[in-house]
Amino acid sequence: MSEKLLMKGNEALAEAAIRAGCKLFFGYPITPQTELAEYMAKQLPKRDGMCLQAESEVSAINMIYGAAATGSRCITSTSSPGVSLMSEGISYIIGSDLPCVLVNVQRGGPGLGGIQPAQSDYNQAIRGLGHGDQHVIVLAPNSVQEMASLTGEAFDLADIYRMPCMILADGALGQMMEPVDFGAHTPREIPAKTWATNGHKNARKHNVVNSLYIAPEELEQTVLDRFERYAEIEEKEVKYDTYLTEDADIVVVAYGITARIAKTAVRMAREQGIKAGLFRPITLWPFPSGELKALSATASAFLSVEMNMGQMLGDVKLAIDCAKPVSHFGRTGGMIPTPDEILVHIKKAVGGDN
Amino acid sequence: MAGILLAGFGGQGILFAGKQLIVAGMKNGKEVSWLPSYGPEMRGGTCNCSVNIDDEPIGSPLVTTPDILLAMNKPSYDKFVSKVAAGGTVVYDSSLVTPDEIRADIKSCGVPATKLANENGFPKLANCIMLGKLMKETGLFDGDYFRESLRAASPKAKPELGEMNAKAFAIGYEYED
Numbered sequence: 001m002s003e004k005l006l007m008k009g010n011e012a013l014a015e016a017a018i019r020a021g022c023k024l025f026f027g028y029p030i031t032p033q034t035e036l037a038e039y040m041a042k043q044l045p046k047r048d049g050m051c052l053q054a055e056s057e058v059s060a061i062n063m064i065y066g067a068a069a070t071g072s073r074c075i076t077s078t079s080s081p082g083v084s085l086m087s088e089g090i091s092y093i094i095g096s097d098l099p100c101v102l103v104n105v106q107r108g109g110p111g112l113g114g115i116q117p118a119q120s121d122y123n124q125a126i127r128g129l130g131h132g133d134q135h136v137i138v139l140a141p142n143s144v145q146e147m148a149s150l151t152g153e154a155f156d157l158a159d160i161y162r163m164p165c166m167i168l169a170d171g172a173l174g175q176m177m178e179p180v181d182f183g184a185h186t187p188r189e190i191p192a193k194t195w196a197t198n199g200h201k202n203a204r205k206h207n208v209v210n211s212l213y214i215a216p217e218e219l220e221q222t223v224l225d226r227f228e229r230y231a232e233i234e235e236k237e238v239k240y241d242t243y244l245t246e247d248a249d250i251v252v253v254a255y256g257i258t259a260r261i262a263k264t265a266v267r268m269a270r271e272q273g274i275k276a277g278l279f280r281p282i283t284l285w286p287f288p289s290g291e292l293k294a295l296s297a298t299a300s301a302f303l304s305v306e307m308n309m310g311q312m313l314g315d316v317k318l319a320i321d322c323a324k325p326v327s328h329f330g331r332t333g334g335m336i337p338t339p340d341e342i343l344v345h346i347k348k349a350v351g352g353d354n
Numbered sequence: 355m356a357g358i359l360l361a362g363f364g365g366q367g368i369l370f371a372g373k374q375l376i377v378a379g380m381k382n383g384k385e386v387s388w389l390p391s392y393g394p395e396m397r398g399g400t401c402n403c404s405v406n407i408d409d410e411p412i413g414s415p416l417v418t419t420p421d422i423l424l425a426m427n428k429p430s431y432d433k434f435v436s437k438v439a440a441g442g443t444v445v446y447d448s449s450l451v452t453p454d455e456i457r458a459d460i461k462s463c464g465v466p467a468t469k470l471a472n473e474n475g476f477p478k479l480a481n482c483i484m485l486g487k488l489m490k491e492t493g494l495f496d497g498d499y500f501r502e503s504l505r506a507a508s509p510k511a512k513p514e515l516g517e518m519n520a521k522a523f524a525i526g527y528e529y530e531d
Contacts, residue, residue: 006373006380006388032392115392176415177373177388179380257415264413336416 004179009147009169010035010077012180013103014043016148017075019182020155022101023049024074026063028056028082031115032171033105036077057082061089068098069209071196073155077103079171080121081112083129090164091130095211097195097226099158101151102129102136102166105174108334116334117171119256122311125168126285133223135230137165137237138284140255144178150282152185157237159190161229168284170307172257172336230286239282240291244270248277250350251295253316254305255281258337262305265342276346284312289319296320301349305342306330325349355384355409356494357417361402361434362426362447367481371424372403374485378495378503379407389415400429407494422492424484425451426467435460445488447480463491465529471522479522486526497527 007015014036017025025040040051054060060076067074078086083104093100106121108114125138137157139150147169154165197207213219243263245251250269254262259280269276279295281288296302301324304313310328317326329345331337360372369390376386389404404417419439425431425446431453435444440459448464456462465487467480482504489500501523508516 004380006377006386171392172389172415175390175392177376178386178412178415260412261414263411267413336414338416338418339413 004181006177007144007180008035008175008177009141009144009173010105010175011039012144012148013077013151013167013169014039016151016182016185017073017101017155018043018047018049020073020152020185020187022073022075022155024067024072025049025051025076026054026060026067026074027076027078028054028060030079030082032107032117032174033077033079033103035174036103036105057085058089061086061093064100064102065089065093065096065098068093068100069096069197071193071198073099073101073159075101075103077105079105079107080109080118083121083124087128087130090136091132091134092211093164094130094134094136094226095132095222096209097162098164098209099155099162100164101154101158102164104166104168106168106170108332114334115171117173117257117307117336118332118334119168119170119258119306120308120311120332121168122284122306122308125166126287126315129164129166133227135233135285136163137161137233137286138168139165139239140168140282140284141173142256142259142280144173144176144180145184146282147173148180148182149185152187156188156190159193160188161233162195163226163229168256170257171334234286237283238286238288238291240288241280241282243278243280245277245279245295245299247275248295248298249275249300250303250346251277251279251299251301252303252305252342252346253279253281253292253312255284255312258305258307261337261339262342264339265346268339268343269346274346274350276350287315287319289315292316292319293321293323296323300324302326303345303349304328305337305345307336308332355407356421356492357419358405358407358422358424358494359402359417359420359434359437360405360424360426361400361430364399364401366401366426367478368401368426369403371481371485372405374500374504374507375405375407375494377507378500381503382495382499384408385410385412387412387415400427402430402434422488422494424488426480426484427451443488443492445484445491447484461491463487464531465526467526470525470529474522474525476518476522479518482519482522483526483529486523487529488526489523490527490529501527
């Protein structure tokens with residue numbers, strides 16, 4: 001194993017991106033992800049790359065659109081309000097089938113909200129990153145280590161499936177420091193980028209990048225083709241983690257930083273004789289529905305825990321076809337739940353008090 | 355093993371002190387995390403950081419009931435001393451904090467870190483003096499081991515900084531009321 005370094009999550013993500021061959025960063029500073037842009041500004045010029053601070057998130061995402069069209073690995077990072085501004089550009093990138101990595105280090109919302117950690121952009125990331133029939137692969141790291149290793153994976157997934165991949169983190173993961181090993185991600189095989197609009201000295205027919213299709217038959221076909229790819233991703237790329245779920249009566253479902261806190265609560269519940277387990281989706285889209293459904297055969301209840309008002313709750317219910325009661329516990333607005341609070345709700349859920 | 359909360363004014367080296375704890379913990383094979391308070395903090399404003407050092411993977415990086423509180427000013431002492439877990443330890447800078455109330459169920463240790471730092475000609479190193487007292491009173495790490503870890507934390511080009519940190523640490527470690 002390679003040497004472990006102590007880094008903030010934001011810095012670890014940036015370093016992992018550079019190590020994955022990312023040469024281009026475009027972004028606009030916003031708390032709590034600014035260390036990421038700062039790291040890129042310091043490092044990329046020294047490492048054969050370029051970091052550019054745009055005048056707004058709208059510009060940054062359109063710079064990503066252009067950079068992605070050349071086939072270069074590129075990344076932008078922002079926090080919640082910034083993602084809303086990027087929405088139009090993200091949809092164009094999806095419509096043009098271009099790979100890139102988007103980072104949302106979430107803070108409390110809506111509006112300017114606050115600057116403390118939140119997970120209240122779940123619905124936006126899963127369902128509404130851009131207009132139109134679309135999906136984006138969404139990865140939810142739960143440690144500084146995963147901020148790094150899932151970034152390498154995000155670039156690979158984006159390139160393999162020609163679509164944006166989002167890292168959905170939060171302020172705590174961005175700001176906290178933990179040991180990180182950059183050797184943890186094994187790069188995957190990437191198909192040749194025959195679609196890229198780069199220089200070719202007239203060696204081939206020129207490529208066109210476009211998301212405008214006036215004829216509805218033609219547009220429908222592009223969407224259908226894309227959804228075939230989405231089906232392949234749903235089949236092959238689901239990632240999740242489990243802890244003590246085999247014999248669990250109550251399965252806590254949580255992702256990101258909340259999953260770690262829930263894990264402590266599960267351990268506390270076990271010490272008190274409650275058969276609790278933890279299911280942690282790592283890919284939020286594609287959601288690990290099948291794996292969760294399998295647990296509904298043995299578990300008697302599910303508890304969805306998030307730093308929001310219950311945005312994943314519906315996905316858990318859908319995954320298990322409402323076969324068992326599903327409750328929600330969350331803190332929002334920048335508040336981080338404590339293990340004790342989660343334990344109270346685990347007890348409620350096993351008590352049948354829904 | 356321990357959840358530690360370090361708190362004081364911005365500029366006192368709270369975040370640095372917290373980082374030295376996780377550096378020592380990581381080198382010692384422990385699981386560690388460090389989470390700063392972030393936002394509109396500035397020099398002179400309040401500042402704190404949560405540190406976890408454990409044998410098990412860390413759950414919440416946020417320390418809400420610390421086993422150890424390191425308080426470098428009165429507002430921080432007042433805000434957090436009630437949160438310390440029973441049987442825990444509070445180490446405070448007695449040149450800046452005069453406790454209104456001493457809890458009987460926790461160990462309270464004062465060290466005039468700011469005064470000692472000024473007297474010894476390194477006014478910015480009260481944080482390292484505090485770490486010395488913390489290590490002596492809690493036994494979190496062996497004193498010699500931590501002092502050497504602290505010494506090694508300075509940039510290679512400026513070994514004299516590491517020397518001063520180690521010296522300040524020793525003053526705190528050896529301080530007796």
